[in-house]
Amino acid sequence: MSLSFLLDSTEDLSLSTLKSIKLKKSLIKLMALNGVATIAELSKETDFSIPTVTKVISELIGEGIVSEDGKAGTPGGRRPSQYGINPKACYYLGVEVKLHSVNIGIQDFNNNFVHFSENVSYTPENTKESLFTLCSIINQFVTDSGVQREKIIGACINLSGRINSRIGFSYSYFFFEEKPLSEIIENQIHIKTFIENDTRAMAYGEYHSGVVKNEKDVIFVNIGWGLGIGIICNGQLYYGKSGYSGEFGHSPVFDNEIICHCGKKGCLETEVSGNALLRKFKKALENGSISILSGKKAIEDITVEDILTAITKNEDTLAIQIIDEIGTELGRFLSMLINIFNPELVILGGALAESGMYLRLPIRTAIHKYSLSLVSLDMELKMSSLGSKAGVTGGCYILRDKLFYST
Ligand SMILES: [Zn+2]
Known part of the structure; x- marks a missing residue:
């Protein structure tokens, strides 16, 4: 049953x-x-x-x-x-929707993965057709997993942007006004559905089965296409009044005339994000800088993944220089958060975290330079250990909490 x-x-x-x-x-x-x-x-x-x-x-x-x-x-x-x-009595389904793909997984009752698929091709658009395509991908995954659908106790769908998980509405993706998004998805996949902000879910995944040991006050920084943070205070996810907390990337800190996808100008993520990395890298090539990617691909076809590979596999000087600049800027603005929150641990996650020490070291240096030393000496800076599994893992733990702690 x-x-x-x-x-x-x-x-x-x-x-x-x-x-x-x-x-x-x-x-x-x-x-x-x-x-x-x-x-x-x-x-x-x-x-x-x-x-x-x-x-x-x-x-x-x-x-x-x-x-x-x-x-x-x-x-x-x-x-x-x-x-x-019985660990096989119930399962949790986690889905992380990214800009061009979906990560999707099923964990058993003990929060161990029984199935996980990474980078399933999918590009979300703000249409019902696109939403139904996502539901088909989820349905196919559940069928292929062999896990009985009625044993899946819930699904947690992680999306970027403003999410009110309490009422099930997403305001950045799939906002259809008449019904909560969670209800529309639930009717398609026939599994009790909740929606969650992607960065918050990643933070919670790291908290329960990633790099967090005993720390209770943690900031998770998701440096993907955009930039967001997940805040854990005293072991609890911090949501804010309506669930919109953590929009660090939309802090208006630059006077750069670059329009952010949120519609405002000069947001932090216009200079510190995967999107910014790509723009800066392409601009440098157009201005005559040389990279391992020069001549291999048309400039317009270069992707963030290409640049990350150039950093990690080829130690490409241009790519390293730009990620270093981004890390320095990020460290400077993280100092602000560190001064305010006095966290025990700051975790770097998301796609750009794949560049490892090339991102971590300039962030570390900038934090030392710009934050109050007493506060920054109180904290550790670590890379995500779950990587691409962080979001789906967090979604499954959020479902577990709903089961254990809701009244
Ligand atoms: Zn913005």
């Missing part, structure tokens, strides 16, 4: 149904986070009576979520049964 009801709104439920769902969620969470437990232990932890816990556990066994995991090892006397989560 489908368990997505555990993610549904509980507003209209009767008190007894609400209590039963709350207890179910508490038991699932306890076993998922702490491992196997006896009925007595679960009863003590949840403050519900043994008969009530026994009844709900047998329902969860019937639903395939819980299984009996052998007997507890207490010496002497009758040994009580232990119960634990």
Whole structure:
């Protein structure tokens, strides 16, 4: 049976149904986070009576979520049964929509990947046709995965731009006014659907299974085609009032007459982003600079990926020089965030992070130069360890949280 009801709104439920769902969620969470437990232990932890816990556990066994995991090892006397989560009982689906492709994956109940596809060709456009194409890609992936659709407890779709995940509206991509985007997608893929900002999901992926160890105050910097940040405060994702926090790339810091795709002039990402890297690199070639890519490709056909390859594989001087300039500018403006937030950790992720130390070193130097030394000495600067899996992983953890922590 489908368990997505555990993610549904509980507003209209009767008190007894609400209590039963709350207890179910508490038991699932306890076993998922702490491992196997006896009925007595679960009863003590949840403050519900043994008969009530026994009844709900047998329902969860019937639903395939819980299984009996052998007997507890207490010496002497009758040994009580232990119960634990079946990792194959439920799955999470994460989808990250990028400028020219989609990353998509399924994780089991223990947040381990069972399927992952990277860079599936797709270019989002603000039309329903384009949205339905995305839904077809998701449907095909689910079919090919062999995972039963009804066992997928939820889907988290990560998009760039302004996302209000609480009401399910996206305002930068697929904004159709009449219905929340999450509802339109849900009707197409028949899986409970949530939408999330792409950078925020990447930050959460790194937080749970990436480079974050014990840090609780973290800023994740996504340097892709644009520039955004995901903020984690005291171990929680920070959303702001409507979910629009983290639009660092649209800070008006340059007097450069370059129109940003947001419609404003002089945004940080007009000079610090994959888009800026491409523009600066092409301009340098047009002005006569030489690169390993000179003569290999028409200037207009060069891509951000070509430049990143020139940096990482060929140590191309021109490309390194431009990424160095971008890193210095980014470090200067990150100093502002570091002074304000006093984070323990700043993570560099997104496509440009593939350039590794060529990006990290100028950022590090600029942070030392421009931020308050007491504050910058308090923090570490690390590269993302999940790379292209960060967004999908984060989406799956966001779904897990909705199951464990929503009321
Ligand atoms: Zn902008």
